[in-house]
Amino acid sequence: QVHLVESRGGSVQAGGSLRLSCAASGYDYNYRCMGWFRQALGKEREGVAAICLRDGLVYYADSVKGRFTISRDNAKSTGYLQMNSLKPEDTAMYYCAAQLRVGMWSDPDTYIYWGQGTQVTVSS
Secondary structure, eight states, rough: OOEEEEOOOOEEEOOOOEEEEEEEEETTTTOOOOEEEEOTTTTTOOOEEEEEEOOOOEEEEETTTTTEEEEEEETTTTEEEEOOOOOEEEEEEEEEEEOOOOOOHHHHHEEEEEEEEEEEEEEO
């Protein structure tokens, strides 16, 4: 099993920055990628970014490209999501997750383990 714990999010004004972290513990041989998802009130959960463990490939949603950066410190088993130039539409609950099933990085059904979520609020 893989246990994921996100850092606390926060509230910032538009244009500001936040960095989220996701500490992973445990082991699962099928652990493929670490992903970040978000869910705003009344909306479906959407993939924000993912980084794959074996090949280091990274993926981003179009809405965050150029503003968000995903990274991972393997020695610390911790993933990060650096969020710059934040916009009010980035306001959501953010989750990190571990992908075990083969599939699109942005498909939440391919992720088995999830963190508890952390709130990010961006005010205009």
